[in-house]
Amino acid sequence: MSTADTHSLNPNGNGQGKYNEKLSQLKQYVSQSKYIEPLEQIKVCQSFGLPYLKNVFRDEYRKRFYDFLFENVTTCANVTKHTLIPQKYLCECKAYYENKKLLKVVGLGNCPVTNSKNVQFLSTNPRMWNDAFLLPNSSQLKMF
Incomplete structure (x- = not known):
């Protein structure tokens, strides 16, 4: 050889x-x-x-998305603001984790980044999926 x-x-x-x-x-x-x-x-x-090796990048960015939403209940636009991962790509990540039953829409409200109304607030943390503080007018959402 x-x-x-x-x-x-x-x-x-x-x-x-x-x-x-x-x-x-x-x-x-x-x-x-x-x-x-x-x-x-x-x-x-x-x-x-x-x-x-596209999968190396894909896996890393999916992980960042998941981890951010495990610690923060927020919108895709806010995840983009903090991770710099394009929002369009995060929509693909959202669908991926929803299909695996690892992400839920936990509420609707005003986006802290775009100020758009009726925007989905997301979480990958099962402890957050049913918490009452996630209502749209919660002061806790304003921390993001």
């Missing part, structure tokens, strides 16, 4: 350890970075010597 074979980044062949190391480095980089636009994601993967 040649040296070139042992350093291959093919995840299904030789050099799997090297591939996994680079994948781990990419995941760490993405987790510590602000939102990265899709065209930049390709370049980031290339800089690690990896093919475009």
Whole structure:
């Protein structure tokens, strides 16, 4: 076996350890970075010597969305404000977690970011799904 074979980044062949190391480095980089636009994601993967791994970015941004809504009952626009993940993408994340029964709309109210009326307030924290303080005029919502 040649040296070139042992350093291959093919995840299904030789050099799997090297591939996994680079994948781990990419995941760490993405987790510590602000939102990265899709065209930049390709370049980031290339800089690690990896093919475009869309799922690494998708999984990280879904996790950020989930974690933010576990700690905060709020709107998608407010999640965007704090995480910089585009609101359109968060709608996909919302559908993903709703389908898995891990997210609920817990109330309607005025969005703290856009001031739009009858906006959905979301939570991934089951302890928050039935709390009375989530009514639209609650002063607790104004903290966000």
